[in-house]
Amino acid sequence: MNLSTVPAYAAPAPKAPLERITIPRREPGEHDVLIEIKYAGICHSDIHTARAEWGEGGVFPVVPGHEIAGVVAAVGSGVTRHAVGDRVGVGCFVDSCRECDNCRAGLEQYCTGSGMVGTYGATGRDGEPTQGGYSTHIVVDENYVLRIPDSIPLDVAAPLLCAGVTLYSPLAHWQAGPGKKVAIVGLGGLGHIGVKIAHAMGAEVTVLSQSLRKKDDGERLGADHFHATSDPATFQALAGTFDLIVNTVSAELDLGAYLSLLKADGTMVQVGAPERPLPVHAFALIRGRRSLAGSMIGGIAETQEMLDFCGEHGLGADIELIGADRINEAYERVVAGDVRYRFVIDTATI
Ligand code: NAP
Ligand code: ZN
Numbered sequence: 001m002n003l004s005t006v007p008a009y010a011a012p013a014p015k016a017p018l019e020r021i022t023i024p025r026r027e028p029g030e031h032d033v034l035i036e037i038k039y040a041g042i043c044h045s046d047i048h049t050a051r052a053e054w055g056e057g058g059v060f061p062v063v064p065g066h067e068i069a070g071v072v073a074a075v076g077s078g079v080t081r082h083a084v085g086d087r088v089g090v091g092c093f094v095d096s097c098r099e100c101d102n103c104r105a106g107l108e109q110y111c112t113g114s115g116m117v118g119t120y121g122a123t124g125r126d127g128e129p130t131q132g133g134y135s136t137h138i139v140v141d142e143n144y145v146l147r148i149p150d151s152i153p154l155d156v157a158a159p160l161l162c163a164g165v166t167l168y169s170p171l172a173h174w175q176a177g178p179g180k181k182v183a184i185v186g187l188g189g190l191g192h193i194g195v196k197i198a199h200a201m202g203a204e205v206t207v208l209s210q211s212l213r214k215k216d217d218g219e220r221l222g223a224d225h226f227h228a229t230s231d232p233a234t235f236q237a238l239a240g241t242f243d244l245i246v247n248t249v250s251a252e253l254d255l256g257a258y259l260s261l262l263k264a265d266g267t268m269v270q271v272g273a274p275e276r277p278l279p280v281h282a283f284a285l286i287r288g289r290r291s292l293a294g295s296m297i298g299g300i301a302e303t304q305e306m307l308d309f310c311g312e313h314g315l316g317a318d319i320e321l322i323g324a325d326r327i328n329e330a331y332e333r334v335v336a337g338d339v340r341y342r343f344v345i346d347t348a349t350i
């Protein structure tokens with residue numbers, strides 16, 4: 001096989017529909033793993049990027065995809081962590097400086113040296129633009145490749161590489177568990193996995209969704225309670241209830257209304273990344289010594305810990321498997337909130 005070019009789906013320009021192209025992939029170096037990608041999840045961040053919603057300056061064409069699951073097809077001579085045939089995953093970044101305090105602490109996503117090198121839309125060590133998982137193959141340094149437990153099928157494992165760790169990390173950091181009341185705002189790709197993980201950690205889980213349309217699903221996924229945020233009574237009934245709220249919403253919300261749902265000393269963690277700033281009234285924090293925090297994906301060791309946790313608890317994403325010719329339609333449906341709960345591309349169709 002000629003490794004120098006592989007097929008992929010790319011956004012050729014901001015807001016243009018994705019189309020099939022071929023892209024270069026480097027020959028695996030000494031510490032590289034060549035992965036035959038089997039499945040790639042569609043994260044809302046892919047859409048924000050393909051549509052340049054996070055500001056100008058994106059690199060186009062861009063091949064999105066940072067929820068990658070596949071099988072090792074070849075390894076460089078110095079690779080010790082992975083072997084041909086292993087089931088592996090790649091998440092949101094493929095490199096970092098490895099030397100700064102954050103990298104040394106396993107917080108590579110917050111690298112202060114080179115910055116984390118995104119799986120797509122960044123520049124790799126070889127000076128070439130990185131391109132993501134909507135493709136048949138990818139070459140990644142072995143230290144940024146994760147092991148997928150045998151108990152998780154690869155298609156439902158793929159979304160764990162971003163959505164899974166993005167929820168696992170704040171839930172673990174703020175100690176969701178028995179005796180803790182946790183709310184997940186938004187039952188989309190991130191939110192639905194958050195419900196599963198928070199439930200498996202032993203927390204009492206509430207979903208705050210725009211309507212009651214997904215109530216049955218929420219309860220099936222592990223929620224103890226389900227409320228509609230379109231109903232003002234929700235905010236009265238739940239005032240001062242939660243130890244932890246994780247906001248996964250991709251659009252602007254009235255943060256103050258949600259902060260009022262925290263107990264004293266409670267924390268609301270922002271993981272949704274909307275286009276525009278979110279205003280906060282000081283009194284929403286002052287009253288009750290409440291905290292507003294943010295969290296971005298998770299480090300390599302924590303991502304492995306999350307995968308192992310999901311393997312032990314039999315957790316994967318609820319997915320709709322699609323062919324590559326339906327990526328543009330899937331984007332429209334994600335934006336319209338019409339996904340239950342993650343689109344995953346069967347890369348054999350690329
Ligand atoms: P998604 O599948 O589209 O889910 C977002 C959910 O938010 C929707 O299902 C909907 O839930 C709710 N929502 C959407 N629009 C809303 C509105 N106008 N008002 C209130 N609720 C609304 O997206 P996702 O893939 O889970 O990603 C969610 C966000 O997280 C995106 O901004 C993404 O870029 C970001 N993200 C951040 C990280 C990180 O590391 N921090 C990682 C991955 C993704 P209901 O129907 O239940 O209301
Ligand atoms: Zn993502």
Ligand code: ZN
Pocket residue numbers: 096097098099100101102103104108110111112113114115
């Ligand atoms: Zn670093």
